Amino acid sequence: MSEVIRIERLKYYYNKGQEDEVLALNGIDLSIKSGEFIAVLGHNGSGKSTLAKMMNGLLIPDEGDVWVGSMSTKDPNYIWTIRQKVGMIFQNPDNQIVAPTVEEDVAFGLENLGVPSHEMRVRIDEALHLVGMETFKKFAPHLLSGGQKQRVAIAGILAMKPECIVLDEPTAMLDPMGRKTILNTVKDLNQREGVTTIYVTHFMEEAIEADRVVVLSEGQIVLMGKPREVFSRVQTIKALKLDVPEMTELAYELTREGLALTTDILTVEEMVQSLVAYSLDG
Numbered sequence: 099m100s101e102v103i104r105i106e107r108l109k110y111y112y113n114k115g116q117e118d119e120v121l122a123l124n125g126i127d128l129s130i131k132s133g134e135f136i137a138v139l140g141h142n143g144s145g146k147s148t149l150a151k152m153m154n155g156l157l158i159p160d161e162g163d164v165w166v167g168s169m170s171t172k173d174p175n176y177i178w179t180i181r182q183k184v185g186m187i188f189q190n191p192d193n194q195i196v197a198p199t200v201e202e203d204v205a206f207g208l209e210n211l212g213v214p215s216h217e218m219r220v221r222i223d224e225a226l227h228l229v230g231m232e233t234f235k236k237f238a239p240h241l242l243s244g245g246q247k248q249r250v251a252i253a254g255i256l257a258m259k260p261e262c263i264v265l266d267e268p269t270a271m272l273d274p275m276g277r278k279t280i281l282n283t284v285k286d287l288n289q290r291e292g293v294t295t296i297y298v299t300h301f302m303e304e305a306i307e308a309d310r311v312v313v314l315s316e317g318q319i320v321l322m323g324k325p326r327e328v329f330s331r332v333q334t335i336k337a338l339k340l341d342v343p344e345m346t347e348l349a350y351e352l353t354r355e356g357l358a359l360t361t362d363i364l365t366v367e368e369m370v371q372s373l374v375a376y377s378l379d380g
């Protein structure tokens with residue numbers, strides 16, 4: 099699989115050289131392959147947003163490098179190409195909507211790219227279709243729910259045909275329904291359209307189906323692997339002040355009470371299977 103983003107020995111300071119200097123990223127190495135879905139976890143202030151902003155050149159490394167394909171984010175000549183290849187979605191949908199109607203909002207990025215208007219029409223329709231918002235084309239964004247606005251923001255990015263999208267806690271401000279539709283939309287785009295996805299979240303359940311989970315602490319990657327490998331390290335995760343998925347937690351507690359369950363349980367279905375197997379054995 100080809101590599102979309104490569105991060106090498108990356109360090110980043112806020113307020114560098116000042117009294118209130120913060121080392122936000124402290125030696126990150128990470129290679130992201132085309133088509134991967136990576137979930138990024140970590141407690142408050144661990145560096146998740148800083149890392150996300152490094153991936154499309156919103157922040158530039160103090161030490162080390164971030165490569166998007168063969169382009170370094172340090173080279174100002176590449177910055178617009180990089181931003182088109184790697185789209186960003188943030189937490190607050192209201193800050194990302196700029197136009198009076200949904201379709202004009204999706205058009206905004208395309209106008210900046212200089213896409214001809216007939217092609218713009220096609221791309222807007224495609225992008226709104228991909229996020230299930232085509233019937234809202236003429237709507238004013240302020241009439242939409244948070245989840246719907248977030249889907250419009252994603253359509254705006256998709257219309258630019260990125261290779262990769264980075265989402266920084268896109269569901270943090272949404273209700274459970276909105277959260278579910280956003281996660282499903284993003285998963286679909288990854289699976290069906292092959293869009294490489296970096297998904298920052300503090301909801302452990304949202305990371306269960308990722309290809310890889312990256313856990314940050316104090317600006318470093320402290321755990322990385324398949325969700326099952328990472329979440330089975332319950333004590334390590336708790337020591338990092340993070341939770342594990344609900345069913346992993348339950349399996350862990352039951353095991354501590356003496357039930358011989360496997361501790362790499364992630365979902366309700368796996369919990370049911372494990373309990374059935376246990377009761378049959380018993």
Ligand SMILES: Nc1ncnc2c1ncn2[C@@H]1O[C@H](COP(=O)(O)OP(=O)(O)OP(=O)(O)O)[C@@H](O)[C@H]1O
Pocket residue numbers: 112113120121122140141142143144145146147148149
């Ligand atoms: N603009 C800034 N100026 C100074 N320090 C900052 C700034 N933004 C972040 N930091 C500091 O850098 C570190 C990493 O912050 P970052 O926002 O990347 O963490 P995070 O994992 O995204 O946190 P959260 O879960 O709260 O979103 C923290 O210590 C934070 O206080």
Ligand SMILES: [Mg+2]
Pocket residue numbers: 146147148266
């Ligand atoms: Mg953050």
